[in-house]
Amino acid sequence: MNIEINGAKIFARFHTGIPVLGDFTINETLVVSWIVMAVLTLLCIYLTRNMQVTNISKRQAIAEMLVETANNFVRNNTGTRKFDRLIPFVAALFATSVISNLISLTGLRSPTADLSTEAAWAIVVFIMITTEKIKAGGILGYMKGFTQPIPVMTPFNILSELATPVSMACRHFGNILSGIVINGLIYASLAVASSAILIHINATLAQIPVLDVGIPAILSVYFDWFTGVMQAFIFSMLTIMYIANASEG
DSSP states (O other), rough: EEEETTTTEEEOTTOOOSSSSSSEEHHHHHHHHHHHHHHHHHHHHHTTOOSSSSOOOHHHHHHHHHHHHHHHHHHHHHHHSSSSGHHHHHHHHHHHHHHHHHHGGGSSGGGGGGGGHHHHHHHHHHHHHHHEEEEHHHHHHHHHHOSOOGGGGGGHHHHHHHHHHHHHHHHHHHHHHHHHHHHHHHHHHHHHHHHHHHTEEEEEEEESEEEEEEEEHHHIIIIIIIIIHHHHHHHHHHHHHHHHHHHTT
16 A cells, blocks of 8 residues: 655555555645544543433533533524434534644644635535435425526526535635634744844844744634634534525425
């Protein structure tokens, strides 16, 4: 099996010497996505371990609070319990998005800064939306919907249908990537400013980006924490609303 990592090939073969699964390209987005999934899996195992009916632990209380929050989030946005089946999916989507957005705080590149991540989520949501529309009106009803209010609007209705996953993916991706770019520019600017100020004191001291300590951390409260959580919330809410509206026909 040939594994390509950032342009460099590592050849790993079984004793037969024959490639088993072909070539794989493993980039940083894929690796960090696996890390996010591992974190979520371990967190779920930790929170749901040794659950009891009475005398519950603080860990179980947190788990129950998270479940109740997910239930209320879906029910409040749909106004009914009809879509309770979506709760696990929406909760997983929100949690994955939040951790993916905030993992950049550890120095890793956020998977959501890669459009392919949001595009995959949006495609899954689009399939769910289409499935609900077909369930509500049948295949013929779904196809007929593209001709409303008049047949000449069919191309525009098709474009509008396809615009749903595109807009969801690009909105999330654009906000996360812009935050990363802005943070990078801030770090670079402060490093240059620090060097320009300290060069008058000592040449060696000028090599230390003193201004990079503290100031970027304050700004990351908005660009990382607030934006990351807010984009996860918006993506999840739009998912619920689109699916709920689709089921109404």
